[in-house]
Amino acid sequence: xxxxxxxxxxxxxxxxxxxxxxxxxxxxxxxxxxxxxxxxxxxxxxxxxxxxxxxxxxxxxxxxxxxxxxxxxxxxxxxxxxxxxxxxxxxxxxxxxxxxxxxxxxxxxxxxxxxxxxxxxxxxxxxxxxxxxxxxxxxxxxxxxxxxxxxxxxxxxxxxxxxxxxxxxxxxxxxxxxxxxxxxxxxxxxxxxxxxxxxxxxxxxxxxxxxxxxxxxxxxxxxxxxxxxxxxxxxxxxxxxxxxxxxxxxxxxxxxxxxxxxxxxx
Amino acid sequence: xxxxxxxxxxxxxxxxxxxxxxxxxxxxxxxxxxxxxxxxxxxxxxxxxxxxxxxxxxxxxxxxxxxxxxxxxxxxxxxxxxxxxxxxxxxxxxxxxxxxxxxxxxxxxxxxxxxxxxxxxxxxxxxxxxxxxxxxxxxxxxxxxxxxxxxxxxxxxxxxxxxxxxxxxxxxxxxxxxxxxxxxxxxxxxxxxxxxxxxxxxxxxxxxxxxxxxxxxxxxxxxxxxxxxxxxxxxxxxxxxxxxxxxxxxxxxxxxxxxxxxx
Numbered sequence: 017x018x019x020x021x022x023x024x025x026x027x028x029x030x031x032x033x034x035x036x037x038x039x040x041x042x043x044x045x046x047x048x049x050x051x052x053x054x055x056x057x058x059x060x061x062x063x064x065x066x067x068x069x070x071x072x073x074x075x076x077x078x079x080x081x082x083x084x085x086x087x088x089x090x091x092x093x094x095x096x097x098x099x100x101x102x103x104x105x106x107x108x109x110x111x112x113x114x115x116x117x118x119x120x121x122x123x124x125x126x127x128x129x130x131x132x133x134x135x136x137x138x139x140x141x142x143x144x145x146x147x148x149x150x151x152x153x154x155x156x157x158x159x160x161x162x163x164x165x166x167x168x169x170x171x172x173x174x175x176x177x178x179x180x181x182x183x184x185x186x187x188x189x190x191x192x193x194x195x196x197x198x199x200x201x202x203x204x205x206x207x208x209x210x211x212x213x214x215x216x217x218x219x220x221x222x223x224x225x226x227x228x229x230x231x232x233x234x235x236x237x238x239x240x241x242x243x244x245x246x247x248x249x250x251x252x253x254x255x256x257x258x259x260x261x262x263x264x265x266x267x268x269x270x271x272x273x274x275x276x277x278x279x280x281x282x
Numbered sequence: 283x284x285x286x287x288x289x290x291x292x293x294x295x296x297x298x299x300x301x302x303x304x305x306x307x308x309x310x311x312x313x314x315x316x317x318x319x320x321x322x323x324x325x326x327x328x329x330x331x332x333x334x335x336x337x338x339x340x341x342x343x344x345x346x347x348x349x350x351x352x353x354x355x356x357x358x359x360x361x362x363x364x365x366x367x368x369x370x371x372x373x374x375x376x377x378x379x380x381x382x383x384x385x386x387x388x389x390x391x392x393x394x395x396x397x398x399x400x401x402x403x404x405x406x407x408x409x410x411x412x413x414x415x416x417x418x419x420x421x422x423x424x425x426x427x428x429x430x431x432x433x434x435x436x437x438x439x440x441x442x443x444x445x446x447x448x449x450x451x452x453x454x455x456x457x458x459x460x461x462x463x464x465x466x467x468x469x470x471x472x473x474x475x476x477x478x479x480x481x482x483x484x485x486x487x488x489x490x491x492x493x494x495x496x497x498x499x500x501x502x503x504x505x506x507x508x509x510x511x512x513x514x515x516x517x518x519x520x521x522x523x524x525x526x527x528x529x530x531x532x533x534x535x536x537x538x539x540x541x542x543x544x545x
Contacts, residue, residue: 067438072438072441072442091441091442091444092444094443094444096442097442098439098442100438102435104433104435104436104439106436106453106457107458107535107536108457108533108535108536109535117443117453118443120453121443121444121445121449151535151537
């Protein structure tokens with residue numbers, strides 16, 4: 017297995033023109049095939065960090081590499097796909113054509129596009145909806161289209177900015193399960209921004225706890241729950257321990273509460 | 283099908299009732315108060331004149347409608363082209379927008395005789411120019427707003443795909459602007475008919491509808507003047523309807539329109 021980090025962040029800071037320091041001294045390596053969550057209160061800069069990884073905004077200082085390349089190069093090379101909190105589907109395109117949009121830009125032939133859309137529609141379980149327009153779908157279905165679109169060109173990295181934040185709890189839990197299945201099937205690395213502690217612990221290999229003003233990494237918590245994770249995972253004592261642990265780190269407390277965890281995080 | 287028909291009846295029923303009641307009260311009031319014809323003719327009288335003069339009125343209407351259509355085409359396509367330039371090169375837009383606003387502030391009535399002078403009284407292009415000036419601004423403003431008020435994340439997404447500006451315009455900004463653009467085109471469709479008739483008021487061939495209305499009033503043939511006005515409005519409404527139909531066909535995906543028609 018390749019030991020080069022999927023994402024390497026070194027000394028990244030971001031100050032906005034207004035003088036607000038959104039991020040300060042961020043160092044983080046994301047391992048290949050990892051599903052890593054960024055969690056923290058509003059204003060901790062987690063979405064900003066995600067956008068810097070995607071070269072959608074520039075850092076004020078520091079270096080970001082994706083697949084060993086500078087972030088701008090990685091963007092131009094289509095090394096990542098991104099999903100936002102809202103699905104951001106193009107209303108004038110059908111489900112199938114929304115999914116195929118990145119492939120059009122990559123100049124795939126019509127036949128190849130159609131074949132790939134068929135695969136993806138099956139992956140996100142939206143068979144039969146290819147010719148529907150976005151307004152005909154529920155919020156959860158729209159978000160699945162957005163995920164299929166981000167995965168369409170098989171990027172090595174998937175950036176997700178609170179993708180299930182606008183959905184109801186039941187839909188969210190179902191899509192959490194689906195995301196794990198898709199992650200395992202596609203073999204990509206995922207950087208996942210969330211507000212939800214339970215979601216972060218349930219999904220992730222590691223949880224990056226961030227604190228606000230200025231945004232910095234407070235802790236990185238290794239999640240040692242075995243995969244595949246199921247509905248039962250949410251009921252295991254270890255799950256609750258980890259949720260509690262992350263919650264305490266978010267509150268800035270409990271640094272020495274569980275020594276064994278601190279060791280594992282090294 | 284029957285559901286669609288019933289919904290259509292629900293949509294169209296109330297305005298038709300209002301129309302019928304309005305015409306009927308007009309007729310009754312004119313008869314009851316014995317209003318003189320030069321003040322307000324009876325609807326039946328206007329209808330009679332429309333029928334009697336159908337051939338000459340129809341030709342006049344078509345003549346004027348062609349001027350309106352020409353002006354609409356020139357003004358709207360110019361406005362769409364300019365809004366694309368303004369949206370693609372923001373500094374250009376910032377530099378020129380005040381002048382577009384100033385052009386819109388020109389009183390069209392003052393402008394009409396000048397156009398007649400430039401292009402010739404009998405040249406339909408003089409009326410098209412007036413209609414084009416009237417159409418330009420609403421289409422420019424609405425299309426520009428549509429092109430520039432796209433969800434920023436939709437643009438970020440295109441950036442994440444490393445799409446260039448031309449591609450982002452073609453795939454995102456232009457389709458997203460269509461509902462806005464059609465709002466402008468609908469306003470322009472009605473304005474173009476008004477522009478053509480205003481132009482004709484300052485002189486034009488006797489085959490034109492505006493000239494027909496003007497002459498009929500001058501010769502105190504008020505039912506003919508009213509018949510001309512009714513026909514001019516009918517052309518305006520039909521043109522509006524045609525643009526609205528084009529809108530319906532091209533933007534059936536628009537969720538905001540969908541909500542309005544739901545249920």
